[in-house]
């Protein structure tokens with residue numbers, strides 16, 4: 167049985183004052199029936215780890231190399247040292263802004279896993295790809311190229327995030343979410359076998375809010391959510407976590 171996961175991605179939002187939201191979240195969910203992960207900007211990782219009290223903390227990216235001349239980058243070991251237990255990799259914003267390829271995402275995931283971090287690997291189609299009927303083809307290609315061969319339920323989480331649903335208020339139909347999540351589970355089963363595939367959590371991401379969370383969490387093979395905007399305030403993220411716990 168997969169334990170549900172509510173993951174928050176603060177993206178490039180938040181200074182020290184935002185840690186009050188994390189503290190409030192921890193206060194409201196001291197014994198959660200689902201795993202909770204918050205991924206703040208790297209500048210807040212250490213302080214977030216102190217404020218989190220039971221909530222896991224994650225980074226939003228890491229370099230594939232352990233150290234070296236890579237100005238501005240952070241290694242998996244650095245994230246771990248700052249208190250992270252997970253890292254988001256291959257988010258569509260990084261794929262778009264920094265040209266990250268599936269192979270690069272895979273190398274980063276291998277580096278994260280080698281440090282004992284859980285890799286939250288993001289995939290998802292653009293609107294043009296959906297409208298041309300290529301959603302599953304894109305999802306399958308990204309999954310195959312971005313997920314390392316040593317993936318397990320302990321070191322890997324997959325987040326399906328349609329690019330057109332991120333920060334737009336647009337959400338796929340529940341049937342569309344189910345189609346992709348069922349497909350991803352089948353692809354993982356074909357590659358890793360049922361035992362491993364059944365242990366890897368599949369998150370949905372893209373305009374998840376308190377008002378739509380429960381119906382999304384009822385969808386086949388949805389094991390939680392990767393939440394952007396609605397993870398910034400405890401008042402928004404908390405009811406999403408509660409909906410997940412009840413699902």
Ligand SMILES: O=C[C@H](O)COP(=O)(O)O
Pocket residue numbers: 175257327331332333334371372373374392393394395396
């Ligand atoms: O990583 C989170 C996703 O990009 C979703 O963002 P959003 O909830 O603001 O649409």
